[in-house]
Amino acid sequence: MPALPRPASGPGSRYTARAATTRLRPAPARRHTDITALTHRLTTRDLWLTAMVHEHRVLTAPQIARLAFGSLRSAQRRLRTLHQHAVLDSFRPLVQTGSAPEHYTLGPAGAALLAAHTGCELPVLRWRPTSTGRIAYSPSLGHDVGANELLTHLAAHSRHTPGSGLTLWLSERSCARRWDDMIRPDAYAHWQDLPSTAESPRALPFFLEYDTGTQSLSRVEAKLAGYAAFTTSTGTRPALLIHTRTASRDRAIRQRLTQPARDLDLRVATSSMDFTTDTPWGPWWTPLEPAARRTTLTGLAAHWTDLTPAAGLEPNDADTALTLPVPPLPPTAQA
Structure with missing residues (x-):
């Protein structure tokens, strides 16, 4: 792949x-x-x-x-x-x-x-x-294109698997407009999956940090405090997904961030380009928890039952129609 x-x-x-x-x-x-x-x-x-x-x-x-x-x-x-x-x-x-x-x-x-x-x-x-x-x-061109590559695969998944895919996708600029006083993720999105007709959809609201290895581990760790402050001040709890460039960088981040994430009570999972190719919804994500195993995005949603969407997404929070979220997929009707 x-x-x-x-x-x-x-x-x-x-x-x-x-x-x-x-x-x-x-x-x-x-x-x-x-x-x-x-x-x-x-x-x-x-x-x-x-x-x-x-x-x-x-x-x-x-x-x-x-x-x-x-x-x-x-x-x-x-x-x-x-x-x-x-x-x-x-x-x-x-x-x-x-x-x-x-x-x-x-x-x-x-x-x-x-x-x-x-x-x-x-x-x-x-x-x-x-x-x-x-x-x-x-x-930052490679970083921006890489983050969009990951998320376009997730958004397009529902074209082939109805009920699974992104229902919301905000860019880094839109995230900064809403939450720049606390956090500035590379994206915010809602992943939804319908495991079977007998179950209700499982939802995974998440922030994305697309890590290319150019920042020091201490700077990556420092971002966790902002996400913890966001959770505390807004009363909402999205997951934080960190996607890295290589498996070795993934291991280094996990070793550095596991204890701080636990101390701050954050829901964090990591993956890397060595695992994730064109199926980023697959079993490539590992929670920052002892003895955790890789699982799917749907598995993360099932594992973390206390997740809630981020605050500040209501339509009346938009300054103009321009700041409303753009649907991840186009409308089906053509003019």
Whole structure:
């Protein structure tokens, strides 16, 4: 099975911190800024994809295909059309071997379209013409793509297994908007699974820390205090999942964090890229508990019966329609 993307730098890295190519549009498309002309061209899936790319900053063509299309080829055809009309921007980063997939970000027409659709002014989106370049050259590109790779697999699972998958997925930016005074996880999500028709769905609300090995163990340990403060102050208890780059890093984190997690009464589980490939819902997660064994996300939900969703997710907590959660999967109806 193919491994998830490696970190942006350091041992095992695949991405460099600069773009190799940026796809150019035909001259008429580059001049096109009138979003009213797009109203008869865009489907509800296109509108969802525009919001999704803005929410998660950058998504690759395979990730988008996994979430919303029947095949990579059909996704690429539609993505080319959206790129030609400046709804999306794209670039392809340099890699040490082979070639990277096309990476998509929000384009100028997409930013104007999203602002109009949500009733916001364009500056509220914090989009700039240089946004794609900043993302392409960012040293955190590999981290962001890796976290999105993990979560798009989880979100897309319900397309093939009804009743299982993500019902909610917030990006790092959305998490910071809600809880930056205490924690800043790489994502927050709700995993749901229906083991059998005789049982009710099992839910696993969780924060994700996507660890690429660039932070010291002491800094990773220091994050636990914020999660403990969050649990105490909000009266809610999501799990904390830490996904690491290698099995050795996973062992080091477990050795360092097991006792602090127990002292703070946190529900923490770890996994690594050496275990988790394209089935991250599988038996790859180990609770930070003595003699614990690897289990599935559903197994974690069954093991931790006191989990509750995080506070601050109600619709009235959103400042604007733009800050409402974007559904992990597109709507089924097409315009």
